[in-house]
Amino acid sequence: xxxxxxxxxxxxxxxxxxxxxxxxxxxxxxxxxxxxxxxxxxxxxxxxxxxxxxxxxxxxxxxxxxxxxxxxxxxxxxxxxxxxxxxxxxxxxxxxxxxxxxxxxxxxxxxxxxxxxxxxxxxxxxxxxxxxxxxxxxxxxxxxxxxxxxxxxxxxxxxxxxxxxxxxxxxxxxxxxxxxxxxxxxxxxxxxxxxxxxxxxxxxxxxxxxxxxxxxxxxxxxxxxxxxxxxxxxxxxxxxxxxxxxxxxxxxxxxxxx
Numbered sequence: 001x002x003x004x005x006x007x008x009x010x011x012x013x014x015x016x017x018x019x020x021x022x023x024x025x026x027x028x029x030x031x032x033x034x035x036x037x038x039x040x041x042x043x044x045x046x047x048x049x050x051x052x053x054x055x056x057x058x059x060x061x062x063x064x065x066x067x068x069x070x071x072x073x074x075x076x077x078x079x080x081x082x083x084x085x086x087x088x089x090x091x092x093x094x095x096x097x098x099x100x101x102x103x104x105x106x107x108x109x110x111x112x113x114x115x116x117x118x119x120x121x122x123x124x125x126x127x128x129x130x131x132x133x134x135x136x137x138x139x140x141x142x143x144x145x146x147x148x149x150x151x152x153x154x155x156x157x158x159x160x161x162x163x164x165x166x167x168x169x170x171x172x173x174x175x176x177x178x179x180x181x182x183x184x185x186x187x188x189x190x191x192x193x194x195x196x197x198x199x200x201x202x203x204x205x206x207x208x209x210x211x212x213x214x215x216x217x218x219x220x221x222x223x224x225x226x227x228x229x230x231x232x233x234x235x236x237x238x239x240x241x242x243x244x245x246x247x248x249x250x251x252x253x254x255x256x257x258x
Contacts (some may be wrong), residue, residue: 012114013041014138016130018071019212022205025166028079028233034168039080049090051212070209078206093133105141110155121165123182164240178218192249196231
């Protein structure tokens with residue numbers, strides 16, 4: 001089933017590692033693409049510091065190449081645009097000068113001109129320092145990309161309407177016992193999307209990230225299946241130029257936008 005979008009929009013995902021886009025809001029990205037929106041992705045690293053599954057047995061350069069290829073395949077599975085990968089140091093983003101990540105984020109925003117940005121919430125779901133750093137820089141980029149006095153050589157200023165933070169409600173996080181998840185209170189959730197029609201696309205994206213799939217396999221064993229767990233994806237409105245009005249949670253990330 002492919003719903004027809006009323007107004008095609010531009011969407012930009014900003015994430016730290018290959019697999020963040022899929023293991024996180026992958027079904028939402030697939031849904032948005034299927035609805036006719038242009039879904040773009042910028043990934044900060046090639047994931048060369050991964051340790052899960054076969055990753056520990058590969059050298060960093062080999063693992064970076066593997067995960068780069070996996071990310072490209074996952075984007076195909078989700079139906080979104082090919083990724084841009086910055087190849088910054090995996091597990092080292094917090095040590096970089098702020099501008100090292102901020103500049104390409106501002107440049108990408110001004111190039112893509114997204115209506116919305118999607119990333120993780122402030123604690124980065126897993127608490128990974130790279131996740132937290134990407135989210136913090138994305139917040140700054142959201143503001144600075146619109147300022148004509150800043151970064152004039154990075155393109156024309158552009159104001160993104162909303163920054164959505166993919167988030168796991170506490171009630172759902174409690175069901176996962178294989179690892180600690182940084183959740184948000186259920187009543188803090190601003191949007192819940194029904195993505196059950198896109199779970200198969202998310203599964204295909206997960207399969208593409210074969211080197212990291214053992215993490216998902218453990219989750220599936222923990223829950224006795226993931227289809228029901230993945231049927232909804234939740235978001236907090238981190239910042240916005242067009243705020244939400246009325247009852248929350250909404251079921252459309254563009255609700256009320258011009």
